[in-house]
Amino acid sequence: xxxxxxxITTPIYxxxxxxxxxxxxxxxxxxxxxxxxxxxxxxxxxxxxxxxHGLKIQKAAEKAKLDPxxxxxxxxxxxKDLTKKLNLSNNDFIRTTEKRHHESxxxxxxxxxxxxxxxxxxxxxxxxxxxxxxxxxxxxIEKNGKKISTFSGSIVDWVEEESFxxxxxxxxxxxxxxxxxxxxxxxxLSRRAEVINFVxxxxxxxxxxxxxxxxxxxxxxxxxxxxxxxxxxxxxxLSAVNYPNIQDERYKKFWPASLHVIGKDxxxxxxxxxxxFLLAAKIEPPKRIFGHGWILSGDExxxxxxxxxxxxxxxxxxxxIDEMRYYLxxxxxxxxxxxxxxxxxxxxxxxxxxxxxxxxxxRIFSFIKNNCNNSxxxxxxxxxxxxxxxxxTNDLTKDLRDLMDNQNLNNYIKSVIGxxxxxxxxINDEEPWKLKKSNIDKMNNILHIALxxxxxxxxxxxxxxxxxxxxxxxxxxxxxxxxxNSFLDGEKIIPDSIxxxxxxxxxxxxx
Ligand code: ME8
Numbered sequence: 252x253x254x255x256x257x258x259i260t261t262p263i264y265x266x267x268x269x270x271x272x273x274x275x276x277x278x279x280x281x282x283x284x285x286x287x288x289x290x291x292x293x294x295x296x297x298x299x300x301x302x303x304h305g306l307k308i309q310k311a312a313e314k315a316k317l318d319p320x321x322x323x324x325x326x327x328x329x330x331k332d333l334t335k336k337l338n339l340s341n342n343d344f345i346r347t348t349e350k351r352h353h354e355s356x357x358x359x360x361x362x363x364x365x366x367x368x369x370x371x372x373x374x375x376x377x378x379x380x381x382x383x384x385x386x387x388x389x390x391x392i393e394k395n396g397k398k399i400s401t402f403s404g405s406i407v408d409w410v411e412e413e414s415f416x417x418x419x420x421x422x423x424x425x426x427x428x429x430x431x432x433x434x435x436x437x438x439x440l441s442r443r444a445e446v447i448n449f450v451x452x453x454x455x456x457x458x459x460x461x462x463x464x465x466x467x468x469x470x471x472x473x474x475x476x477x478x479x480x481x482x483x484x485x486x487x488x489l490s491a492v493n494y495p496n497i498q499d500e501r502y503k504k505f506w507p508a509s510l511h512v513i514g515k516d517x518x519x520x521x522x523x524x525x526x527x528f529l530l531a532a533k534i535e536p537p538k539r540i541f542g543h544g545w546i547l548s549g550d551e552x553x554x555x556x557x558x559x560x561x562x563x564x565x566x567x568x569x570x571x572i573d574e575m576r577y578y579l580x581x582x583x584x585x586x587x588x589x590x591x592x593x594x595x596x597x598x599x600x601x602x603x604x605x606x607x608x609x610x611x612x613x614r615i616f617s618f619i620k621n622n623c624n625n626s627x628x629x630x631x632x633x634x635x636x637x638x639x640x641x642x643x644t645n646d647l648t649k650d651l652r653d654l655m656d657n658q659n660l661n662n663y664i665k666s667v668i669g670x671x672x673x674x675x676x677x678i679n680d681e682e683p684w685k686l687k688k689s690n691i692d693k694m695n696n697i698l699h700i701a702l703x704x705x706x707x708x709x710x711x712x713x714x715x716x717x718x719x720x721x722x723x724x725x726x727x728x729x730x731x732x733x734x735x736n737s738f739l740d741g742e743k744i745i746p747d748s749i750x751x752x753x754x755x756x757x758x759x760x761x762x
Contacts, residue, residue: 266326300345305480
């Protein structure tokens, strides 16, 4: 079934320095969607990788006194290692220096030549090496004697050289038509509006090759030119699903991509250039571009060039990977920017993980261990408050798929943590510890409901905090193949009589 397949990507990272929190954020957000879809029964292909060509990388290699490929081999490995440290569930890690990618870029280029969308001329204008982007005159200002882009703040250089051009201007109306027919192609909607305004203001043809340096994929039949790094990089999404072999199973299953997760700084490339290239090449564009916001430090985008980076590896070492994942997903969501600090990280760990979800699990598991010999059986005499919490939980879960399908992680997390909060309150109000002598049946029902709630919350938090939630699901003796979202369709998770295994402390409270 075509719609049970889900192809999701992160941006492929420039191996031009150490990975920072912004990279971690882009990757984790995509991982959360990938894991949710897998838990929801989808066949998921999750791709990440490194973007290794272009002047920016050539310059970084020169600075490191290495040839570009040796340099890329070293740094790409650091990014690949990061996928393990972040506990990403990617199926593939692509490098744009791989043969499979060269073939794919060559093929796409040839298609664009064949369709008449590429011509040879001369580029005269501004270029930012740091952004690998061309800017119009009206996007440039002078600051401290230097020309910079108003869009990104990066320094730009004047470039004049022979170049192949892509006829972007002739795709303006077709792009507007495409956005109109695919109302959720770009989310959040505020970014969609930004893109539409930009396209309406007029598109100029795009320079898609360079002649002043050599580190890149050569233009077929013209070795003087290397292909513009963004045309090269965007094509990675096709290369990973075995394009140009369009009869290949992976391509047939997974193209068009379901979701490209990207930062808002690279929206123009993904939401304008990419669909234009694909429409010109007669390849179906992806279904969704989700442009997330920035991780800020103070009021600035966190980035290596600004020297304000929080090192994800240090945070993982000091606080734990699940803790970092949860914090980033909760703090910066649904497209807006988020300011992060150690102080708010610690508050978040204490309030949501240690005091709420962690405490709920610990108190229920230890009560059942100490009072019920680790086993609980339910009966059918549900009280009004039992029925109420089940109903409240159903109300909170009914929109969860929809929230995830619209990349609204913030409200998703709010609802799931809300269920945990409700369950703690239910236990406080029902006081099962007072019923051990007077009404053991009622006590068992309360505990059984609490366990079912814990199972639901753990499955729902599983995409965000896979390690801790799996510890709880292990202790509930739920088999890995049963850790899925089918309870959202009314299925029960735990059996009427359940035996527990012991559960160690999940999250340490930070004092
Ligand atoms: O852009 N907050 O690579 P990249 C949030 N190679 N996200 C941030 C961020 C921050 N402070 N800093 C960076 C590239 N990012 C290209 C992608 S895809 C065909 C090619 C995000 O290593 C940024 O928005 O500079 C982007 O989505 C990603 O990290 C990779 O950035």
